[in-house]
Amino acid sequence: MKVSGVDLLIVGSGPAGLAAAIAAKQSGLSRVRVIEREREAGGVPRHSFHTGYGVRDLHRVMNGPRYAARYISQTINSGVQISTSTTAIDWADERTLALTSPSGLEEVTAGRIILATGARERGRNARVVAGTRPAGIYTTGSLQQSVYLHHQEIGSRAVIIGAEHVSFSAVMTLAHANVDTVAMLTSEAHHQSYFPLHWATALRYRYALRTNTSLLEILGRDRVSGVRVLTPKGEEVIECDTVVFTADWIPDHELARKGGLQMNDVTKSPIVNHHHETSRSGVYAIGNLLLPIKSADQCALEGSSLLSKNW
Amino acid sequence: MAIAEHVRELLTSSGLELGQQSDLPAIHLPALGESGIRPYLNDALISDTPSYGEIVCHCERVTRGEIDAAMISPIPPRDQAALARRTRATLGRCQGFYCHAEVRALLENAGGAL
Numbered sequence A: 001m002k003v004s005g006v007d008l009l010i011v012g013s014g015p016a017g018l019a020a021a022i023a024a025k026q027s028g029l030s031r032v033r034v035i036e037r038e039r040e041a042g043g044v045p046r047h048s049f050h051t052g053y054g055v056r057d058l059h060r061v062m063n064g065p066r067y068a069a070r071y072i073s074q075t076i077n078s079g080v081q082i083s084t085s086t087t088a089i090d091w092a093d094e095r096t097l098a099l100t101s102p103s104g105l106e107e108v109t110a111g112r113i114i115l116a117t118g119a120r121e122r123g124r125n126a127r128v129v130a131g132t133r134p135a136g137i138y139t140t141g142s143l144q145q146s147v148y149l150h151h152q153e154i155g156s157r158a159v160i161i162g163a164e165h166v167s168f169s170a171v172m173t174l175a176h177a178n179v180d181t182v183a184m185l186t187s188e189a190h191h192q193s194y195f196p197l198h199w200a201t202a203l204r205y206r207y208a209l210r211t212n213t214s215l216l217e218i219l220g221r222d223r224v225s226g227v228r229v230l231t232p233k234g235e236e237v238i239e240c241d242t243v244v245f246t247a248d249w250i251p252d253h254e255l256a257r258k259g260g261l262q263m264n265d266v267t268k269s270p271i272v273n274h275h276h277e278t279s280r281s282g283v284y285a286i287g288n289l290l291l292p293i294k295s296a297d298q299c300a301l302e303g304s305s306l307l308s309k310n311w
Numbered sequence B: 001m002a003i004a005e006h007v008r009e010l011l012t013s014s015g016l017e018l019g020q021q022s023d024l025p026a027i028h029l030p031a032l033g034e035s036g037i038r039p040y041l042n043d044a045l046i047s048d049t050p051s052y053g054e055i056v057c058h059c060e061r062v063t064r065g066e067i068d069a070a071m072i073s074p075i076p077p078r079d080q081a082a083l084a085r086r087t088r089a090t091l092g093r094c095q096g097f098y099c100h101a102e103v104r105a106l107l108e109n110a111g112g113a114l
Helices: A014-027 A064-077 A139-150 A165-176 A194-204 A254-258 A296-310 B004-013 B043-046 B062-071 B080-087 B100-107
Strands: A002-011 A034-037 A082-085 A087-093 A096-101 A104-115 A120-121 A136-137 A159-160 A180-185 A209-210 A214-220 A224-231 A234-239 A244-246 A249-251 A284-285 B056-059
Touching: A014 A034, A014 A296, A064 A296, A087 A254, A104 A244, A104 B043, A120 A139, A136 A139, A139 A165, A139 A244, A139 B100, A159 A165, A159 A234, A165 A180, A165 A194, A165 A244, A180 A234, A224 A244, A284 B004, B056 B062, B056 B100, B062 B080, B062 B100, B080 B100
Parallel strands: A002 A034, A002 A104, A034 A082, A104 A284, A136 A244, A159 A180, A159 A244, A180 A209
Antiparallel strands: A087 A096, A096 A104, A120 A249, A214 A224, A224 A234
């Protein structure tokens, strides 16, 4: 097993992690390393092709992959080492992480560790939805990767569960894959996004936003054949071959929990002080690991401001 | 195996010539349980075959090496559900938020289907 040391180890190469790495270099730290468990750095923006990235941090608007590419090249140019396909599997010590990668096992001891592991959407199981388990069930994250990174076949008629910002991103992703969105369901009385965004997407993609409507059951044997829903007027079956569960975010907090960091029971995030330091000295948490969900530019600003504040 | 033995006896007793019995390929069960060393923790295995150090399903820590091995095994899984039962891939807490597309790509490239 390899043993190494760095001044700063950052877990996660999304906007928060990369922005923190760049800021760390600018503040004069010499050995800064970012580890990323996916094959490519960039985090969620890398498979989120809609526009709107970069407003608050870069003061311009671009799509997700271009936004991710900018941060990656800036990080590499500033002399940070990015290790992809590298997973932090456990803590070996207070500030030592055990890593697995195709080059083998490694233990890295760091002066400071920043956790920037992001968040994921709750899937069908975590939401405890009744019914069968056919193919054709996605979250926005898995849908975007299928469509944009692997160009896989999706289906023809989709129902979207949830009506938050990311739900509209799902509509655009489905349209890109030639899938009609037939309905967007929310058990709330209104959608939870910007009114112009909903208005424009609904006008362009022509789906029905069904408020006060909850999902009762998923139907279908090998493939989704429909969903049974409860509307204010009673039960109804909507025929579809694809169901996308959107939003309902949960932090990807396994590493924080494994380390025994104090956790917030409500947000499921590690508890941090005003310097973003967790209950363990020298271990910090930023980005969507804390109170998901924030936009990419907000995460990046959180990452870059972390070092200017207290280091 | 007991059913196969019984069928063989029935066929023989009905007068069918079954010919020479050939050796079956050895079946190695993948190390799915946590009692032994899973491939992602096996330094010797990873240095021999680096894809055993490339985790594809992060929740269940299933590596690309394990998925490749399942797909070229004597009885390869044909769809994603079968691959999941064989390797644990996509069966963790995120239920495929991160790995669904990647696992599906590995499956389809090896001749399986969604």
